Amino acid sequence: MSKETFGSILRRLRLGHGFGLRRFAKLIGVLPSNLCHFESGKLNPPQNRETLERIAKVLNLKDGSPEWNKFFDLAAKPGEVAVDVKEYLCEQDMVAELPLMARAIKDKKMTKAEIGKLIKDLKRI
């Protein structure tokens, strides 16, 4: 079983409580893209107690409960990329990251050069 990180527990609890990404981000007062980054481990967990408490309350964690404590303990251990994301970044063939059917601004096929550029940027994500 993968080791739980702040990001993985946050995502598990969010989905378990039936919150979509954007709605949850609004409820806890962060940008949806930052929420994505917290969950993937790309951003360290918020270190502001008030923000963490707000998240915990929206997730209905009871103050002092084992889950509450785990949530705060994991938030205090920044710098770990969620295991599932880490494995995925290492192992996945970049081809699997290419668009199935791109919702393109201009209705045109992507050229080899454009695909190369996209792969380069994907590696930076």
Added chain:
Amino acid sequence: MAPSDIRFFTSAELELAASFFLEEYNKPQNLIPVEIDLIIEREFDIRVLDFGGLQEFHGLEAYLALGCHTIYVDRNYMDLEKMERRYRFTLAEEIAHFILHKDLFKGVKTVEEYLKVSDELSFGERSRMQRDARRLAGAILMPADIFERKAREQAVGTSLTGASLRNIVIIPYLANIFNVSEATATVRYEQLGLDSMIN
């Protein structure tokens, strides 16, 4: 699925697919607006990730990765309040592609193979695939029965008729209820033939 095996769908098939989708995944039943990002993550185990500059540098709003584990969305679409409706429709369109076309690049392992499959798709085929995905996306976000009922309810008790009734009274109301753009609501209104039914 090689390009030669591409399947196109009738409107009736796409409406039916949307009904199955909603029955299976939109919980509690008939929840409006459909929380599409939640369904994608929770029910399909597909991550929705932001991609800074996707539109600016690659000309793309969003896309479903071939591996079908991630939908990348331009960061502005994800973050900006004014883009919420487009974000929702874009995600619905991507999950529609997953439902309809996920096998298109099956077995593709290299960029060259990817380009080959991509090149074999004619402009007409791509357009038709996009059209099918958009129709399914609209039907998912605006379930036919609820959409029609809400439109009829809103039309009651107003003195306006015809295009004024539609454009001033009904469409803005439907767009708000379903959290889609007015343009998207108008397309759906026309698809369902409500113009001739509500006057």
